[in-house]
Amino acid sequence: MKSNMPLSKPIRRLIGETEGLLDTEITLLRDPEAAAGGTLIDVYTYNTDKNIIIFPASYIGLLKDVIIAKHCVQLLVKGAASKKSAYRVCSFTEDSVYHGMRQIYLDTLKDEAKKERKLPVGKLLDMLFILYTRFHEDISELPWNPIVNARIYYQMPQIRKTQLYMLLKEGKEDMDEMMEYEEIIPRRYFVLDKSMFYARDCFLAKTLPSDELMPVVNIPQMKKFNHLEVKEMLTTRWTHTAWYQSKYFGDNVLTIMEKHLNADWGARSSLDYYKSLYDIGVALTNSLLEYMTMKDWFVWESPGHLLEAMKKMDNYEHSALKKIFGDLVAD
Amino acid sequence: MTAREVTELLKRGFALVQRTKYREAIVLFERALRLDPKNVEGWSLRAAVLIDMERYNEALASSDRALALDQNFADAWSKRGLALYNMSRFNEALEACTRALALNANDVTTWYVKGICLDELGRENEAQEAYAKSLELEIILDMDAERRRSRK
Numbered sequence: 001m002k003s004n005m006p007l008s009k010p011i012r013r014l015i016g017e018t019e020g021l022l023d024t025e026i027t028l029l030r031d032p033e034a035a036a037g038g039t040l041i042d043v044y045t046y047n048t049d050k051n052i053i054i055f056p057a058s059y060i061g062l063l064k065d066v067i068i069a070k071h072c073v074q075l076l077v078k079g080a081a082s083k084k085s086a087y088r089v090c091s092f093t094e095d096s097v098y099h100g101m102r103q104i105y106l107d108t109l110k111d112e113a114k115k116e117r118k119l120p121v122g123k124l125l126d127m128l129f130i131l132y133t134r135f136h137e138d139i140s141e142l143p144w145n146p147i148v149n150a151r152i153y154y155q156m157p158q159i160r161k162t163q164l165y166m167l168l169k170e171g172k173e174d175m176d177e178m179m180e181y182e183e184i185i186p187r188r189y190f191v192l193d194k195s196m197f198y199a200r201d202c203f204l205a206k207t208l209p210s211d212e213l214m215p216v217v218n219i220p221q222m223k224k225f226n227h228l229e230v231k232e233m234l235t236t237r238w239t240h241t242a243w244y245q246s247k248y249f250g251d252n253v254l255t256i257m258e259k260h261l262n263a264d265w266g267a268r269s270s271l272d273y274y275k276s277l278y279d280i281g282v283a284l285t286n287s288l289l290e291y292m293t294m295k296d297w298f299v300w301e302s303p304g305h306l307l308e309a310m311k312k313m314d315n316y317e318h319s320a321l322k323k324i325f326g327d328l329v330a331d
Numbered sequence: 332m333t334a335r336e337v338t339e340l341l342k343r344g345f346a347l348v349q350r351t352k353y354r355e356a357i358v359l360f361e362r363a364l365r366l367d368p369k370n371v372e373g374w375s376l377r378a379a380v381l382i383d384m385e386r387y388n389e390a391l392a393s394s395d396r397a398l399a400l401d402q403n404f405a406d407a408w409s410k411r412g413l414a415l416y417n418m419s420r421f422n423e424a425l426e427a428c429t430r431a432l433a434l435n436a437n438d439v440t441t442w443y444v445k446g447i448c449l450d451e452l453g454r455e456n457e458a459q460e461a462y463a464k465s466l467e468l469e470i471i472l473d474m475d476a477e478r479r480r481s482r483k
Contacts, residue, residue: 004385
C-alpha cells in the first residue's frame with residue numbers, strides 16, 4: 001500500500017488482505033476535486049498498471065475509511081473475477097445503442113401525446129442518448145452497491161456507524177437526482193430509475209440489523225435530519241412522496257434483489273468467495289435488465305471493449321439517430 | 332523583517348502544501364522561520380509538511396521547537412502525535428494527542444489518531460470512543476459543507 005496518511009487498523013487489515021489476495025498494490029490519493037463517493041482506478045478495468053483509490057481531501061478520518069473500504073471490496077470482486085478469466089462489464093455496441101434509443105423514443109412519443117407542452121425536437125433528440133447513458137451508468141453501478149455495502153457491514157463492524165451515515169447521505173442524493181427532469185423524460189424511465197434506488201435502500205434496511213440504525217445520536221444535526229428515524233429514512237421517505245408508482249415497481253425490484261442477494265456476507269475472504277459475489281452481481285444485473293425490458297440495450301464484454309465503446313459514443317449516438325429518424329438527421 | 336512578510340510566506344507555503352508541492356512549501360516555511368525563529372505557527376506548519384514528506388524525525392523536532400516556544404499550542408501537540416504515530420511510538424503519540432485535545436477538542440484528525448493509537452495498544456473500548464468522537468466532528472463538518480454547497 002502506498003500511503004502516508006493515518007489509517008485505522010480495520011482499514012489497514014482490509015487493504016493488506018486485498019493486496020494479498022489479488023497479489024497487487026493499492027495507492028491511496030486525497031484529491032480536493034474527487035467525487036463524494038471516491039473513485040477506483042483499477043488494473044482490471046482501465047489501461048493502467050496501478051490501483052488507485054481517490055477520495056475527497058476533506059475526508060480525513062472515518063469517512064475516508066468507508067470510501068476506501070467500499071473500493072477495496074469492489075477491487076476484490078473485480079480482481080477475483082479477472083483472475084478466473086471471467087471479468088466482464090456492461091458495455092454497448094452500435095446495435096445495442098440503437099435498440100435502447102429506439103425504445104426510449106417510442107416511449108417518449110407515448111408520453112408526449114398526453115402532454116400539452118411538447119418537448120422541443122432538439123431537446124428530444126439530445127434526451128434519447130442522455131437517458132440511455134444514464135441507464136448504462138446506473139446498471140453498471142447499482143447492482144454492486146448492495147453487495148459491497150452488505151459485505152462491509154458484516155466484515156467491518158467497527159465502521160458501521162460511519163457507513164450508515166454515508167448510506168443516508170448517498171441515498172438522499174440518489175432520491176433527489178433527476179428531479180429537475182421529471183416532467184421531461186418519459187415517465188417509465190423516471191419510475192424505473194427511482195425504483196432501483198428505492199429497492200436498494202429497502203434491501204439494505206432489511207439486511208443491516210436495525211439496532212445499529214441510529215448511528216450518531218449525539219449530533220443535533222442528525223436528530224433534525226428530516227425529522228425521521230434512520231431506518232424510516234431508508235424506507236418510508238420514499239412513500240411520503242408522489243412517487244407511488246416508484247414504490248410499486250420498487251417493491252418488484254426489491255423482490256428481484258432479495259432473490260439474488262443471499263450471500264454469506266460475513267464469510268472468510270478468498271478469491272472464490274469474491275468471485276461468487278461477482279457472479280451474484282452479474283445475475284442481479286441480468287434480472288434487472290430483463291425486468292426493465294432492456295436486455296438488448298447492453299452487452300457483457302471485456303473492460304477493453306467498454307473503453308473502446310466509450311470512445312465511439314458520439315458515432316453510436318449519431319448512427320442510432322439516423323436509423324430512427326432517417327434523413328431528418330443531418331450527416 | 333516584518334510580521335506581514337512572515338505571515339505572507341507562511342500563507343504561500345500553506346497554499347503549496349494544499350497542492351502537494353511539499354518541497355517548495357518547506358523552502359518558504361524555512362525562510363519565514365529564519366526571519367522569525369520564534370514563530371510557533373511556522374514550526375508547526377513545518378512539522379506538518381515534514382510528516383507529509385515522511386521525514387518523521389525532523390517533524391518531531393519541528394513540533395518540539397514549537398512546543399518549547401508555546402506549551403499551549405494545540406496544533407503542535409497534534410503534529411507531535413502524528414509524527415510519533417508514524418514512528419510506531421504509540422504511547423508517546425497517545426500522550427501528545429491527549430494534550431492536543433485538551434487544548435482543542437474539535438480536531439477530527441487528532442481524535443482519529445488517538446483512536447488508532449489506543450487500538451494499537453489493545454485498548455479497544457477507548458479506541459471506539461475516540462473514533463466515535465472523531466466521526467461526530469467529521470459528520471458535523473461534512474453536513475456544514477453540504478449546506479454551503481447547496482446554497483451556491
